[in-house]
């Protein structure tokens with residue numbers, strides 16, 4: 001069924017026609033809550049002869065990186081002389097030998113707590129998961145990066161529209177992104193790098209966001225009316241995700257890529 005949904009997503013929005021959405025085997029390494037599938041939202045073909053250096057984000061793993069870059073786990077471990085099962089360290093630089101492409105990987109888990117999706121901007125011009133994790137720790141969030149996903153903007157060595165799945169998502173923990181209306185507990189927090197009071201998000205960021213939100217909304221049966229900007233949450237006193245976030249266009253795009261059944265309220 002989900003595979004059919006993926007096709008609908010691709011056919012529903014011509015702007016995403018050159019992007020792929022695959023379903024890949026489950027992660028073997030994931031804790032308590034089993035990843036039932038993973039999906040890729042954005043694909044960029046890379047020249048075959050290229051070697052890429054990848055800076056490891058918090059809780060990134062060899063299997064996930066192998067999926068992202070279309071290489072085998074063995075190729076990755078051998079190129080970097082990693083011991084079997086060796087945990088990667090945030091900030092560690094890895095050589096990706098001859099990556100076939102880059103894909104955004106979205107692990108999906110069985111969990112009925114996710115009833116809303118809340119969208120944020122980081123309010124900073126540049127960012128990546130490793131940096132936002134540090135900033136949030138300095139702000140007093142013991143578990144670091146408060147969002148579940150971060151959509152990069154091409155700064156600090158990350159790609160424009162690159163998706164980073166944060167540790168809170170991998171662990172299926174509550175977020176630290178929106179206290180109002182108890183949203184930390186029941187919503188998926190997505191942060192986009194940028195200050196959208198100053199400028200709009202990039203087209204690549206919006207493409208990733210639309211595909212990610214549609215995929216999560218369909219999987220967790222979250223109705224479109226429960227996809228909110230931070231400032232739209234009752235009780236939230238903020239202008240996040242910024243005055244220039246194109247909310248109407250985002251909602252229209254979402255309607256195009258989400259099948260009608262998923263627009264209905266939860267029963």
Ligand SMILES: [Zn+2]
Nearest residue numbers: 120121230240
């Ligand atoms: Zn926010």
